[in-house]
Amino acid sequence: MVQLCYFSSLREALGTGDGQVELPGEINDLAGLTSWRQSRNDTWRQALADTRLHVAINHQIVNTNVPVNNGDEITWFPPVTGG
């Protein structure tokens, strides 16, 4: 199981979240995971294709394709606008 989260305008664009999901056996890295979520439908395909999105795994921003493991929390979000 992994925890998948989406924030801000991305979450609204997707219309729904994800939460706890069971990783298919063949998915073991971020690129695979992203493609798998994009395969849900056109909305997801388009929204997750935005190159401005950040990805954090277990609260650490990742900028390359990295392995994903059971128990990970993987989060996609647009550039931050706080402060």
Added chain:
Amino acid sequence: MVQLCYFSSLREALGTGDGQVELPGEINDLAGLTSWRQSRNDTWRQALADTRLHVAINHQIVNTNVPVNNGDEITWFPPVTGG
């Protein structure tokens, strides 16, 4: 009449203030005024010879010899140390 004031360590060095004084007729500029006060005694001569002192006439710092007139407030003080 002019108002003469001294602040901070300078006032303490002089031991006393000055307040309202009648200007002698021959004194019409800052240099003359300063010499006149210095002529009081050695303490005054020495204290007012300190080149780090600032002089303000009517709350304006002056850096050259300027006329002094009846009604002026002339003040000597060391470099400021507030804040």
Added chain:
Amino acid sequence: MIRVQTADFDPGLELEQLRIQTDGQSGAVVSFTGLVRDLNDGHEIRQMTLEHYPGMTEKALRAIEQKAQARWSLAGTIIIHRVGPLQPNDRIVFVAAASTHRKDAFRACEFMIDTLKTDAPFWKKEATSAGTRWLSATEPDQPGQAD
């Protein structure tokens, strides 16, 4: 000290805590307070909603504080950021640094708010007479925020 909260904060109370905590060792305390502005492109802002990423946001704020403390000689630091719905002129964010020398306190305070704005996962959603939208980080002058 970092905090993420929906409740308002009291800058005076926070500054007083910092003063008591640094008890005579600090001569300088610099603070930044960010407020919700009331206008964006001529549209009146009715509400500003702040979202964050619980867990990661707190880590990001702690990291910012630690970077500042590593870079300058600081007796104390504070970062407070509000989340949830806010109105124009409400306080959003408070950052403060105490130091022996005022240059350190100014540099550290400015560094912390600058870094917060690029590194801490907060997102702003603005409701105006023209509708509701998420703010974009690419706008040079981000509306409704203290840039």
Added chain:
Amino acid sequence: MIRVQTADFDPGLELEQLRIQTDGQSGAVVSFTGLVRDLNDGHEIRQMTLEHYPGMTEKALRAIEQKAQARWSLAGTIIIHRVGPLQPNDRIVFVAAASTHRKDAFRACEFMIDTLKTDAPFWKKEATSAGTRWLSATEPDQPGQAD
């Protein structure tokens, strides 16, 4: 707004006045608070006495405020300086600037306290275990003050 006073001031109250006064137009408020430090060259400071030049000091502070307002776009500014006897950790001085953009508020606040320290007629007298003395402006690290 400038004030010279013997009484303590409340930074929270001052910041709140500035916030209310700028009502939604300012996104950024930066403040500097100067505190009496407790040590100078290893000597414990017992008391710090601030003297000023009534009339000229107020003019100097107003001039500093006006210079800042001419140089940056500011919605409001505050300078408060205490005089008379103070104890270690007491507040001496408070400077604040409100602006739409935080860079303006930071620059203006720092400019005002920097200029105050060179241009405003205040003098500090320090009482330590080693005796009593007037501080000298030529000391690179003026004790008991937020340099």
